[in-house]
Structure formats: C-alpha cells, structure tokens
Amino acid sequence: MATWGYGNDNGPATWVKSFPVAAGTRQSPIDIVPTAAKCDTKLTENPLTVNYSPEPAMELCNPGLSVKANIKSKSVIKGGPLEGEYKLEQFHLHWGSADKQGSEHTLNGKMFPAELHLVHYNATKYSSFGEAVDKPDGLAVFGIFLKISDKPHQGLKSLTDVLSEVQYKDKSINIKQEYNPVCLLPDNINKYWTYLGSLTTPPLCESVTWIVFEEPIEVSEDQMKAFRALCCGECGSAPIVDNYRPPLPLGNRQLRASFQ
Numbered sequence: 001m002a003t004w005g006y007g008n009d010n011g012p013a014t015w016v017k018s019f020p021v022a023a024g025t026r027q028s029p030i031d032i033v034p035t036a037a038k039c040d041t042k043l044t045e046n047p048l049t050v051n052y053s054p055e056p057a058m059e060l061c062n063p064g065l066s067v068k069a070n071i072k073s074k075s076v077i078k079g080g081p082l083e084g085e086y087k088l089e090q091f092h093l094h095w096g097s098a099d100k101q102g103s104e105h106t107l108n109g110k111m112f113p114a115e116l117h118l119v120h121y122n123a124t125k126y127s128s129f130g131e132a133v134d135k136p137d138g139l140a141v142f143g144i145f146l147k148i149s150d151k152p153h154q155g156l157k158s159l160t161d162v163l164s165e166v167q168y169k170d171k172s173i174n175i176k177q178e179y180n181p182v183c184l185l186p187d188n189i190n191k192y193w194t195y196l197g198s199l200t201t202p203p204l205c206e207s208v209t210w211i212v213f214e215e216p217i218e219v220s221e222d223q224m225k226a227f228r229a230l231c232c233g234e235c236g237s238a239p240i241v242d243n244y245r246p247p248l249p250l251g252n253r254q255l256r257a258s259f260q
C-alpha cells in the first residue's frame with residue numbers, strides 16, 4: 001500500500017490491509033461513554049503525578065500529517081493507572097476541517113474540534129521510545145480535548161504563532177523561548193478516563209495506556225485556522241485537516257474513571 005493517510009484511497013478503512021492489527025481488540029480511539037465507565041478508587045489512591053521540565057529550545061516539526069514537538073528534557077509522569085515512570089517523548093495534535101469534527105476520542109458520540117496527544121514511554125522498563133513502542137505496557141498517551149473560546153490558549157500560542165514557519169512537510173524550527181509543556185494541561189488533571197488501547201496511526205501498536213482528561217483546554221478560532229493552514233507536502237499541497245481516526249469498538253475492555 002502506498003503511504004497511509006486520511007484520504008479516500010489511503011484512509012483509516014484501508015489501513016488493515018498493511019497493518020492487520022487495525023482489526024485488533026485493543027485499538028484506539030474509542031467513544032467515551034461516562035455512564036459506562038467504572039469509577040476505580042485505586043486511581044485516586046495513587047494520584048497521577050506530572051513532573052514536566054522546561055524545554056530550552058523545543059523542536060517543532062511538520063511530519064506531513066500533523067504538527068509535532070520533540071522533547072529532549074526529562075519530563076515524566078507516574079501514578080494513576082501507570083506502573084513505573086513514563087517519559088515525555090513528543091506531543092502533537094489531530095484536528096478537523098471545521099469545528100464540528102477533529103478529535104479522535106469522542107464523548108457520548110460528540111467530536112471536539114481537535115485533540116492534543118502527549119506521548120510518553122515506560123522509561124522504567126525500556127531504554128527508548130523505539131524499544132517501548134510495541135510493548136503492551138510501553139506507552140502512555142494523554143488525550144486532551146480542545147474546545148473553541150474567544151480567547152487564545154496562551155500555552156499553545158507560542159506554537160500557533162510560528163506554525164507558518166513549518167507550513168510544509170519536513171520543515172522544522174526551534175522555539176526560542178524556554179517552553180514547559182505543563183502549560184498545555186487542563187487545570188484539573190485529577191478527572192480522567194483510562195483504558196488500554198493503541199497508537200491511532202500505523203503501525204497501530206497495541207501498546208498505549210490512554211489517559212483522556214475530562215476538562216478540555218480552550219483555543220481560539222484563529223488558532224484552529226493556523227493548524228488548518230499547515231500543508232501535507234510542499235508548497236501547493238493539500239492542507240492538513242481531518243487527520244483523525246474514527247472510534248473503534250471498546251469490545252471487552254474496561255473503561256475506568258478516576259472520578260464519580
């Protein structure tokens with residue numbers, strides 16, 4: 001199969017041809033139905049802890065199907081559903097061509113305009129992201145919903161203000177100002193849903209403990225327009241929009257909630 005993507009000929013419904021795990025039993029994303037989630041007090045007995053550090057010169061790049069920031073500093077999480085310490089590797093986003101769509105996880109069938117993913121790997125058990133990426137306990141990804149407000153998100157503004165400099169595929173820049181990714185998290189990180197899932201693009205490895213926060217972060221329409229101006233390829237190529245995989249069945253998995 002030519003390279004996978006989100007178009008009619010290479011989109012999510014075609015991925016199973018080259019990546020049979022697409023039809024697996026722990027695929028992501030899913031539709032989150034809060035009333036079907038089991039409140040698990042074990043999640044609060046051992047609270048989720050975030051220890052992120054400032055990135056001196058964070059690298060922002062356009063890999064062609066999203067925009068990604070690569071992390072070099074020691075930013076780690078632990079607790080909640082996690083055993084051991086997971087180290088932040090990168091973060092990126094998924095977004096729509098319009099506000100009515102864009103997120104990967106849905107909430108009672110509702111799509112948000114975008115979803116931010118902070119990708120961590122199990123640094124207690126594995127020596128690199130590459131080693132952890134295909135292990136059942138290898139990765140932990142924060143899923144944060146974005147919703148539209150009249151004010152821009154200050155933390156994301158450092159990125160959306162320079163997206164024009166990574167408009168084309170394989171472009172990358174360094175964010176000059178020191179950047180601490182903690183500014184991207186919602187105020188309340190104690191309310192989340194968690195389940196065992198996968199990467200949402202090929203190779204679709206079933207290696208992710210998902211942690212999806214209940215509280216969205218708020219971004220402006222102009223910031224959404226900045227994401228939608230990114231291009232899949234070189235000058236004149238299609239805009240990066242609707243880079244989301246639709247939800248897969250929860251199947252026999254348990255969706256747990258950290259709150260009532």
Ligand SMILES: Clc1ccc(Cc2nnn[n-]2)cc1
Nearest residue numbers: 066068092117198199200201
């Ligand atoms: Cl840059 C990038 C990296 C990973 C994915 C796929 C993904 N897997 N889990 N969350 N996102 C999409 C874009």
Ligand SMILES: [Zn+2]
Nearest residue numbers: 092094117200
């Ligand atoms: Zn993602």
